Amino acid sequence: NAGVTQTPKFRILKIGQSMTLQCAQDMNHNYMYWYRQDPGMGLKLIYYSVGAGITDKGEVPNGYNVSRSTTEDFPLRLELAAPSQTSVYFCASSRGPGTEAFFGQGTRLTVV
Amino acid sequence: AQSVAQPEDQVNVAEGNPLTVKCTYSVSGNPYLFWYVQYPNRGLQFLLKYITGDNLVKGSYGFEAEFNKSQTSFHLKKPSALVSDSALYFCAVRPPRNRDDKIIFGKGTRLHILP
Known part of the structure; x- marks a missing residue:
């Protein structure tokens, strides 16, 4: 049972670099976060x-972009990394309203 | 604005004693309410939820929570704490009639069970 899989687990970026955090779920969930x-x-x-094909901003979208071309995948893109983006990032999925979310193990990102 | 409050950053309980982790929410209507637990270097794990019906809901690992509409609270409880319950606990709410299904999390409460 893979559930929600995030890669990589750890990453160090230099200021101004770009990267994509990968997230995949195998539960056929429509909702991803x-x-x-x-x-x-x-x-x-x-x-x-x-x-799939529908994305929307949350509370803190600045500096990030996403796409949802398939039900399974929901990558998060950082275009110009800044120290303020040093954080632990979690991807989650759920079947829909009223259902619990399943979380990945997280990606610890450090921007130096 | 819709929000979730966990008023205690940390709760310390002796092993074997009952524990309570508090959560209040500010949402119009009847929200869906959740509790999650996070162990070190891990993602969040679902514990229990309230959707409708009985105000007392039971979940994983012997935890339960009581929904109180008049006090807009959803406190997490366990009759007898274990050292292994030490972790970070998050309360979350999904506002009703929210087509976008945003789940709003509290700041978390760190629970320390003292042996």
Whole structure:
């Protein structure tokens, strides 16, 4: 049971570099989410998607982009990395309204 | 604005004692409410949820939560704490009639069970 898979687990980026955080789920969930977790701040929603081809901004979308070309995949793109993007990133998926979300193990990103 | 509050950053409980982790929400209507647990270097794991019906819901690992509409609260409880319950706990809410299904999380409460 793979569930939600995130890659990579760890990454160090230099300021101004770009990268894509990968997220894949094998549960045929329509809803997918990207959160960032900063110490003492809980989880902040970056972007979410209610189905393939549909994405929308969350609370903190600046500096990020997403796409949802398939039900399974929901990559998060950082175009110009900044130190403020140092965080732990979690991808999650759910079947829909009223259902619990399943989380990946996270990607720890450091921007130096 | 819709929000979730976890008023305690940390809760310390002696092993074997009952524990309560508090959560209040500010959402119009009848929201869906969730509790998740996070162990070190891991993603969040679902514990339990309230959708409708009985105000007391039971979940994984012996945890339960009580929905109180008048107090807009959804406190997490366990009758007898274990050291292995030490972790970070998050309350979350999905506002009703929200076609976009945004799930809003609290800041988290760190639970320390003292042996």
